[in-house]
Amino acid sequence: MPKQVDYEERRLRIAEAVCALIARSGMEAVSLRDVAAEAEVSMGAVQRCFRTKEDMLLFALEHISQRVSERANQRIAATSTPQSAATLLSHTLAELALLDEESRDQAHVWLAFVSHAPSSERLAAVLQETYGKLHDLVAWLIHYGQDTQEIPQRLDAAQEAQTLLAVADGLTVHVIAGHQCPEAASAVLQRHVDSLLR
């Protein structure tokens, strides 16, 4: 039996390289050569992992989608010390808004993919699915808050989730566009969550 290679690991490594490149210099700066250099593999290796460039981008998007979702989910599951539903909600949303320094790259990448969704049906499908999951997550958190009496029953969880997600994404846009600093965005988000309570 001949040489065997862990393709999954390499794919991940390449996906990370793609994200780093997008974050650093935008999506149109992503070429197979640059990706290979960034991932410190040869171009041939990249081509072996992904049949086409689009496949590669798609995988990278799936990768960061998964990372974002997972991070939010863990934040909830790993709540050892039981927190109030309100803080859980606001922390989760702050995470989803990708405001902190170390998520900045992911925010760039995410936005880059959104803005290219109209030109690629496959990208659009992944985005749609991820947004669906995030919506369900936020809606669930609101329901939870209603169960603990922190959030008024009269509110429609699904509708409020849409608004909350929109606020989070809008703030991401504002930060990337330089219209707001992350701290101000964080405050706006917090204020809006607070307005749901009471």
Add this chain to the structure above:
Amino acid sequence: MPKQVDYEERRLRIAEAVCALIARSGMEAVSLRDVAAEAEVSMGAVQRCFRTKEDMLLFALEHISQRVSERANQRIAATSTPQSAATLLSHTLAELALLDEESRDQAHVWLAFVSHAPSSERLAAVLQETYGKLHDLVAWLIHYGQDTQEIPQRLDAAQEAQTLLAVADGLTVHVIAGHQCPEAASAVLQRHVDSLLR
């Protein structure tokens, strides 16, 4: 005196072509040749109008920034039949969210520029300025609503303006990403404006 040409008009024509291309197939599909073809001028003409490609993109961004701002401002100024501050606010925001069919292209273009702002300081500057204007506009509208007693005095106009803008932009993102249809987004926006009244 030799041939004279209306450069301003041609620049606008080219800017429109750039926007059409971005909307149709994304920002990395914008090449000087394609722009020239779309604008139905020769490549030489494009090069004469803009020293570099970046200059061209910058002009295109300024163009649509101006269009969006102007449209919102006109909506307000041209209110012959005096409307309630509330409907004025919600209509203006619906316009800013670029939800209707004919603004869809502008939404794509806007988002494309935002996602490239990190790689170009000049683009970022234009975006920042435009966002500043839009914020002031929305804040003014809220103040106006407070003057007419439609919006509670206790609300901080500047803060609510940030949130409203974020909701609008977030919904734009959601529509482009295919997570919501324009009608649903419109409803979310309307609901959030309503929550400010009362």
Add this chain to the structure above:
DNA sequence: GCGGTTATGATGCAAGTGCATCAGAAAAGG
């Protein structure tokens, strides 16, 4: 007309693109 100025668009060019190809390296079984 004519001269002088400006605009035009075809062409050239070097660099970069995604993808295909293929001689050879590497590894594991015989």
Add this chain to the structure above:
DNA sequence: CCTTTTCTGATGCACTTGCATCATAACCGC
């Protein structure tokens, strides 16, 4: 050892890119 099979990375290729060049065309005051 050698064979067999997988993997590698350099190279080639056709194409596109942004930008520079320049002979020619278009124009207007004279």
